[in-house]
Amino acid sequence: MDPAKTPWFTKAETEIGALRDVESVRVQGDGDAIREIHVLTRSSRAPKQIVRDVQAVIHARFNRSIDYRVVSVAYLNNATKSEAGDGNGVLSTAPDSPAPPEPTRPPVVRVDVPSASAHATGPRVVEAPPREPERHPAADERIRFGGVNLFVSGARTQAQVELVWRGLPRLGTASGWSTRTGAHRLVAQATLVAVQEFLADELALGLVDVEFLRLGRKRGVVVSLSMLVERQEKLLVGTCVIEQDLHQAVVFATLGALNRLVAGMRPKEPTEYVLRPTSVE
Numbered sequence: 001m002d003p004a005k006t007p008w009f010t011k012a013e014t015e016i017g018a019l020r021d022v023e024s025v026r027v028q029g030d031g032d033a034i035r036e037i038h039v040l041t042r043s044s045r046a047p048k049q050i051v052r053d054v055q056a057v058i059h060a061r062f063n064r065s066i067d068y069r070v071v072s073v074a075y076l077n078n079a080t081k082s083e084a085g086d087g088n089g090v091l092s093t094a095p096d097s098p099a100p101p102e103p104t105r106p107p108v109v110r111v112d113v114p115s116a117s118a119h120a121t122g123p124r125v126v127e128a129p130p131r132e133p134e135r136h137p138a139a140d141e142r143i144r145f146g147g148v149n150l151f152v153s154g155a156r157t158q159a160q161v162e163l164v165w166r167g168l169p170r171l172g173t174a175s176g177w178s179t180r181t182g183a184h185r186l187v188a189q190a191t192l193v194a195v196q197e198f199l200a201d202e203l204a205l206g207l208v209d210v211e212f213l214r215l216g217r218k219r220g221v222v223v224s225l226s227m228l229v230e231r232q233e234k235l236l237v238g239t240c241v242i243e244q245d246l247h248q249a250v251v252f253a254t255l256g257a258l259n260r261l262v263a264g265m266r267p268k269e270p271t272e273y274v275l276r277p278t279s280v281e
Helices: 007-017 047-062 078-083 182-196 246-263
Strands: 022-030 033-041 071-077 090-092 108-111 124-127 144-153 156-165 168-177 205-215 218-229 232-241
Touching: 007 022, 007 033, 007 047, 033 047, 047 071, 047 144, 047 156, 047 168, 144 182, 144 246, 156 182, 156 246, 168 182, 182 205, 182 218, 182 246, 218 246, 232 246
Parallel strands: 033 071
Antiparallel strands: 022 033, 071 090, 108 124, 144 156, 156 168, 205 218, 218 232
């Protein structure tokens, strides 16, 4: 342990290092204040998602707030890991991404065009206008999973769920007591909060229950929601087979109950803030 570090810096490195996809972390500060946090990862997640995880764990564990600009994220290149002499891989500023496809030339179509000249014979070659790329609007109609984290502080637990819809990320949180089954309900409630952040109109939604069942050799999760429509209660149910991450399956089951409903809702317009200097009289 670096003797120049304060005890809470060392604890912060331990907590950040336990986050998903974090390979290594280094916290540097001045006195008791954090000045830099350096994170190494092999994840394909966006840097801002990892930075939000770091901010959340610092706030939940140590009741401190940090500026996102003090966190730097470096990606370890998995493809060159076996070629590195020290076995640590090669540092890169972003994950490897496939090369963009080469643009294709528009098709050439032979069209018989009457010539104004009496000496011109044979058809002329006319290039067809370029085709517009095919659009798949349904691909953006479903809300996508971004991440899920649980932060336990004593007898309290906070669930944090990140979702992405139409290119916009939103974060939902829910807090409660650290009971055995309470964590699953908090994840479902945080998912509802994140979904509501996408919508212009408020939904009268409530969580009914989160249940688990056996499906042959696998387990599944069933999330039931209650929605109030014109003074009538409607039951929404979503299911998901648990493959690896239990909490991720709870998020998918909750979204499964809402995706068809959300596709027909009016999305909230993103707000842009413009800062201008105030005039001094």
